[in-house]
Amino acid sequence: MTDAPVIGIVGGDVPRQLVLAAGAIPRRLLGSWSGPVSDRAASLLGAVDPVAARILTELLAPAATLPAALVVCNDSSAHLRLFYVLRLLRDEGLPPVHLLDLPRRDSAEARRFAAVQLRALAEFCAEVTGRLPTAAALGTAADAEREVGAAVAALRDRRRTTPPAVTGTTALAALIAAQTLPPADAVARLEAAVEAVDPAAVRVHVTGSGHPDPSVYAAIEQAGSVIVSDDVDTGDLAWFGETAGGDLAAACTHLADRHFTRAVAAPVSLTAERAAGARLRAAAGGAEVAVSIRRVGDDGPAWDLPAARKELADVGIPVVGCAIADAGGLAEVRATIQALRAGTAES
Amino acid sequence: MSGERLPSAAAATSYQREWFQEVRGAAAAGEPIALLNADAPHEVFRALGIPYVVNQWWASVIAAKRLAPQSLAVLTERGLPDDSQQYDALGLGAQDLPPEQAPWGGLPEPAFAVAERSGDITHRIFELWGQRPGTETFLLSRTAAVPAPERWWDSVAQRPDEVFGAARIDLLAAEIRELVAWLEERTGRTLDLDRLAEIMALGNEQAEWNRRTRDLIAGARPTPIAVTDSMPSVMVPQWHRGTQWAVDAARRLHDEVAERIAAAEGIWPGERRRMMWIGRGLWSDLELYRSFQEDFDAVFVWSMYLAIAADGYARYDDDPIRALAARFVGLTDLLYVPPMSSSWYVKEALSHGVDGVVHLVADDTPGSAFISQALEAQGIPVLEIVANNADSRSTAAARVKERITEFIRTRVAAPA
Numbered sequence: 001m002t003d004a005p006v007i008g009i010v011g012g013d014v015p016r017q018l019v020l021a022a023g024a025i026p027r028r029l030l031g032s033w034s035g036p037v038s039d040r041a042a043s044l045l046g047a048v049d050p051v052a053a054r055i056l057t058e059l060l061a062p063a064a065t066l067p068a069a070l071v072v073c074n075d076s077s078a079h080l081r082l083f084y085v086l087r088l089l090r091d092e093g094l095p096p097v098h099l100l101d102l103p104r105r106d107s108a109e110a111r112r113f114a115a116v117q118l119r120a121l122a123e124f125c126a127e128v129t130g131r132l133p134t135a136a137a138l139g140t141a142a143d144a145e146r147e148v149g150a151a152v153a154a155l156r157d158r159r160r161t162t163p164p165a166v167t168g169t170t171a172l173a174a175l176i177a178a179q180t181l182p183p184a185d186a187v188a189r190l191e192a193a194v195e196a197v198d199p200a201a202v203r204v205h206v207t208g209s210g211h212p213d214p215s216v217y218a219a220i221e222q223a224g225s226v227i228v229s230d231d232v233d234t235g236d237l238a239w240f241g242e243t244a245g246g247d248l249a250a251a252c253t254h255l256a257d258r259h260f261t262r263a264v265a266a267p268v269s270l271t272a273e274r275a276a277g278a279r280l281r282a283a284a285g286g287a288e289v290a291v292s293i294r295r296v297g298d299d300g301p302a303w304d305l306p307a308a309r310k311e312l313a314d315v316g317i318p319v320v321g322c323a324i325a326d327a328g329g330l331a332e333v334r335a336t337i338q339a340l341r342a343g344t345a346e347s
Numbered sequence: 348m349s350g351e352r353l354p355s356a357a358a359a360t361s362y363q364r365e366w367f368q369e370v371r372g373a374a375a376a377g378e379p380i381a382l383l384n385a386d387a388p389h390e391v392f393r394a395l396g397i398p399y400v401v402n403q404w405w406a407s408v409i410a411a412k413r414l415a416p417q418s419l420a421v422l423t424e425r426g427l428p429d430d431s432q433q434y435d436a437l438g439l440g441a442q443d444l445p446p447e448q449a450p451w452g453g454l455p456e457p458a459f460a461v462a463e464r465s466g467d468i469t470h471r472i473f474e475l476w477g478q479r480p481g482t483e484t485f486l487l488s489r490t491a492a493v494p495a496p497e498r499w500w501d502s503v504a505q506r507p508d509e510v511f512g513a514a515r516i517d518l519l520a521a522e523i524r525e526l527v528a529w530l531e532e533r534t535g536r537t538l539d540l541d542r543l544a545e546i547m548a549l550g551n552e553q554a555e556w557n558r559r560t561r562d563l564i565a566g567a568r569p570t571p572i573a574v575t576d577s578m579p580s581v582m583v584p585q586w587h588r589g590t591q592w593a594v595d596a597a598r599r600l601h602d603e604v605a606e607r608i609a610a611a612e613g614i615w616p617g618e619r620r621r622m623m624w625i626g627r628g629l630w631s632d633l634e635l636y637r638s639f640q641e642d643f644d645a646v647f648v649w650s651m652y653l654a655i656a657a658d659g660y661a662r663y664d665d666d667p668i669r670a671l672a673a674r675f676v677g678l679t680d681l682l683y684v685p686p687m688s689s690s691w692y693v694k695e696a697l698s699h700g701v702d703g704v705v706h707l708v709a710d711d712t713p714g715s716a717f718i719s720q721a722l723e724a725q726g727i728p729v730l731e732i733v734a735n736n737a738d739s740r741s742t743a744a745a746r747v748k749e750r751i752t753e754f755i756r757t758r759v760a761a762p763a
Contacts, residue, residue, distance in 0.1 A: 109521035
């Protein structure tokens with residue numbers, strides 16, 4: 001247990017070390033695949049990915065347990081829209097909210113802009129905790145975050161063994177939990193993600209929309225499949241373990257540089273990035289089949305699907321595409337995965 | 348009653364047709380042309396002598412020719428969605444229509460496709476343009492609206508740093524310089540900064556004429572011109588921003604409006620209900636705007652095109668590239684991000700004496716609820732219709748005319 005204030009984070013761009021070094025716990029706010037969207041949230045946000053609408057619904061709920069502050073990443077149009085709404089609702093008892101606006105197009109100027117953004121993030125966290133990150137605090141936070149990173153890497157390796165030493169559902173649940181816990185607890189949660197897996201299960205890679213909870217993974221793995229890899233930002237591409245040395249200025253510069261070189265699976269990513277990432281990770285995971293899941297309300301994966309098919313076909317991995325609102329509509333996907341393994345279907 | 352087309356609108360439409368055929372001719376002769384999203388810095392292309400077609404203008408032509416369904420079907424055949432950001436995607440689909448169907452002879456294959464990375468989808472569409480033979484894509488960053496001040500129109504022309512933030516403008520200015528270098532490398536041409544400064548000055552002059560015109564219309568009773576005329580009268584010159592022709596066209600519109608006001612000419616003498624259209628134009632059914640006059644004496648007096656041309660485009664800075672960055676860094680934020688957007692629409696509604704608002708809400712535009720709320724708080728009733736302006740399937744399903752009729756009947760009282 002810790003008394004450190006919790007800073008709620010929407011999106012995947014926050015380097016956890018900065019928040020930890022300011023003396024706060026970064027807790028990713030994820031929403032869910034299913035659950036109610038309040039009329040007010042729907043009205044305020046309009047047509048957005050319903051996961052973002054569920055995050056707002058939870059924040060506006062009368063009995064909500066609110067973090068000390070909120071950081072929203074500009075990594076999706078839904079998140080940006082959520083920020084604009086939260087900014088206007090600041091007089092309604094919501095925590096202070098800050099936007100982390102990291103550009104996607106790499107250049108010297110963009111890296112400078114990003115470093116300034118990360119500095120502003122640290123200062124925002126310091127307004128909550130009273131502690132602007134010092135070099136010493138950054139070092140301590142780096143040590144803790146490296147432990148988390150190592151545990152994440154080990155989990156990723158366990159997913160890829162033959163047979164896998166953990167299901168995709170359990171792995172994703174652990175990764176998601178780790179994004180809400182203090183570092184030591186996160187490590188314990190990740191290290192505990194071990195289980196026996198049917199060696200005959202079809203090895204599956206998941207791409208497309210992000211996954212705020214493991215329900216869809218569980219639905220896919222119900223009958224003879226195991227998700228060995230993914231390119232989603234709460235799973236294999238969650239930003240763990242990234243650390244920088246030196247003082248705050250040096251750390252922000254380094255982390256800004258890393259933002260532009262790390263693999264990202266954000267809704268604002270390019271199609272080419274997503275497709276290449278899917279290919280790389282599916283091949284590394286030894287996937288036999290890939291599933292591209294488009295959540296209704298999240299259009300990016302629909303535009304990415306043809307490119308993903310092409311990239312994955314180049315490494316011999318067929319793709320099953322689907323558009324779903326929740327975990328309930330996957331019977332056909334499960335059947336197609338099995339048929340592809342058996343050679344009785346085409347992707 | 349003035350039922351005939353406004354001369355400046357007819358002239359603009361005619362000019363655009365002739366210009367487009369010139370672009371087709373230039374492309375056929377081997378000149379590179381560009382496809383630009385509306386929020387890309389057009390002025391760079393003008394300064395380099397590269398003809399450009401604006402994606403959203405082209406989409407309006409496709410929609411007006413009733414070719415949107417076929418264009419979207421082309422996307423579906425390629426495994427792409429036909430129900431996502433249709434306004435931005437129409438051109439991509441139309442590019443592969445059979446030649447005999449292509450509007451105005453068809454858009455030549457662009458050498459360059461340029462857009463800002465706004466939202467989740469636009470850049471994906473432009474990535475696909477860049478996969479076509481002979482087309483290369485350049486994407487610019489799109490940072491978020493922080494800050495987002497009200498009353499931005501008082502300072503945006505002279506002090507854009509206050510409205511958008513200096514760092515955001517600096518970033519886009521740096522990327523525009525990269526774009527220039529990229530184009531120079533590919534065309535062998537060199538950007539003349541003095542030429543760009545001249546283009547920016549002409550754009551500012553055009554904006555000033557638009558402002559005067561908007562102010563005239565706001566104060567006039569009855570409204571002197573139809574929005575279906577102001578749209579092309581304003582927007583065609585906008586796509587030619589930075590030319591003397593565009594300045595002259597904006598002045599011509601102003602003078603025609605002034606003449607009509609002086610002669611007490613209105614488009615509907617029985618005008619009793621003054622309506623505001625917020626959102627993109629309904630290109631596939633422009634007749635809609637005048638279809639409430641006879642039954643309700645309801646006249647659309649406002650659309651965003653003239654108003655944003657009046658308030659949102661002028662930028663004064665000795666550095667023309669920085670001025671250009673300041674123009675495009677957050678142009679659409681002015682329309683969609685509260686409280687910048689909501690405060691502006693309220694200002695416009697009050698100055699125009701608006702009695703009711705139809706708010707066409709698209710999936711890709713944020714902040715609609717705040718706009719509607721702000722207007723209702725002023726006692727101005729709002730009808731929100733969620734539909735895609737470029738997709739006739741969407742607008743048909745939304746029962747646009749039926750709902751506006753009911754709205755006017757039940758909520759838009761005619762002043763006594």
